[in-house]
Amino acid sequence: MQNARVESHTASGQLAAEIKNLADQSAQPQWIAYAVPEVPSDRQICCHNGGNWNGDGCGTCRLEDRDYGVNMSSRNNEGAGANGVIHLEGPRNLVVLLRTEAKRVMKIRVLSEGCTIDAGGLPIIWLPSVKPTESVAMLTAYAHDAGVDHGDDHRIVEGALTAIALHADPSADTALESFVGPDQPEQLRKHASFWLGESRGKAGFLALQKMAKNDPSSDVRAHVTFALSVSREPGAQDEMIRMAKDDESSHVRGQALFWLAHKAGQKAVGTITGAIENDPDTEVKKKAVFALSQLPKDEGVPKLIEVAQNNHNPAVRKQAMFWLGQSNDPRALAFFEKVLSQ
Numbered sequence: 001m002q003n004a005r006v007e008s009h010t011a012s013g014q015l016a017a018e019i020k021n022l023a024d025q026s027a028q029p030q031w032i033a034y035a036v037p038e039v040p041s042d043r044q045i046c047c048h049n050g051g052n053w054n055g056d057g058c059g060t061c062r063l064e065d066r067d068y069g070v071n072m073s074s075r076n077n078e079g080a081g082a083n084g085v086i087h088l089e090g091p092r093n094l095v096v097l098l099r100t101e102a103k104r105v106m107k108i109r110v111l112s113e114g115c116t117i118d119a120g121g122l123p124i125i126w127l128p129s130v131k132p133t134e135s136v137a138m139l140t141a142y143a144h145d146a147g148v149d150h151g152d153d154h155r156i157v158e159g160a161l162t163a164i165a166l167h168a169d170p171s172a173d174t175a176l177e178s179f180v181g182p183d184q185p186e187q188l189r190k191h192a193s194f195w196l197g198e199s200r201g202k203a204g205f206l207a208l209q210k211m212a213k214n215d216p217s218s219d220v221r222a223h224v225t226f227a228l229s230v231s232r233e234p235g236a237q238d239e240m241i242r243m244a245k246d247d248e249s250s251h252v253r254g255q256a257l258f259w260l261a262h263k264a265g266q267k268a269v270g271t272i273t274g275a276i277e278n279d280p281d282t283e284v285k286k287k288a289v290f291a292l293s294q295l296p297k298d299e300g301v302p303k304l305i306e307v308a309q310n311n312h313n314p315a316v317r318k319q320a321m322f323w324l325g326q327s328n329d330p331r332a333l334a335f336f337e338k339v340l341s342q
Contacts, residue, residue, distance in 0.1 A: 018053030108159030
């Protein structure tokens with residue numbers, strides 16, 4: 001920590017009550033911070049605020065920078081730091097920071113333990129030995145209380161959801177699932193679905209699978225296709241394929257095709273070409289053609305040429321021709337020359 005007045009404070013009661021007491025007692029802005037075990041992964045969580053990346057861990061995270069967010073990168077890319085130190089294993093703790101002002105929490109931020117924190121001259125009150133379950137419970141309450149459609153409070157929700165998702169504690173699964181019930185706001189369900197896919201493993205996948213089948217909003221289900229695309233669970237791609245084939249919404253089917261293209265497996269190719277041939281909605285067919293254009297060229301270009309040559313729908317053929325023109329692939333040029341010479 002730098003540019004900060006650091007004070008260690010041992011909590012005497014529940015974490016939520018301790019945070020409230022510290023906020024009530026300070027007339028000036030301050031940061032309250034603590035560390036909890038981070039969910040296992042190869043990620044490094046840094047501040048997305050233009051801090052100085054020095055090749056050694058996270059660089060400097062400026063807490064008082066107005067343009068703040070989360071930047072995640074692979075720990076495997078750290079290599080040797082600027083000081084010549086080679087990191088054999090990155091830190092496995094997550095630092096949670098809460099900015100209090102006017103007797104309330106105004107911001108919630110997270111970062112990996114290897115980052116340097118610049119507090120802009122403000123106090124940092126460090127709480128040792130925080131229980132992960134208490135942390136999750138407190139963050140869950142902040143997210144539910146703030147909502148996502150009330151001015152700057154959406155930043156509290158985003159910070160709380162991010163922090164919850166990165167806790168290496170089973171209570172985080174239950175907490176995130178509490179945000180995706182059909183009685184919760186749509187925007188909240190979308191945010192939570194991403195973290196279920198990105199960070200929560202099998203439990204997160206099972207929750208997404210339930211959302212994919214039962215969420216009443218086509219906009220939310222469309223977002224679930226993206227959340228499934230970032231999941232590392234074996235069944236995620238199969239669920240995306242099911243959505244691309246069977247969801248009642250053409251918007252959802254189209255989004256499932258789009259994200260399937262980024263998976264680029266043989267199952268994905270079959271589903272995409274199947275949609276071009278069999279989906280009853282022309283707009284979905286056109287989205288499937290676009291999905292072909294997102295495949296690796298050795299897979300996508302031949303399929304686009306096949307669609308441009310043989311599909312019975314003129315709008316679909318036109319879409320295939322358009323994306324072939326964007327590919328800058330010599331096979332596409334040869335195809336155009338052949339068409340123009342006929």
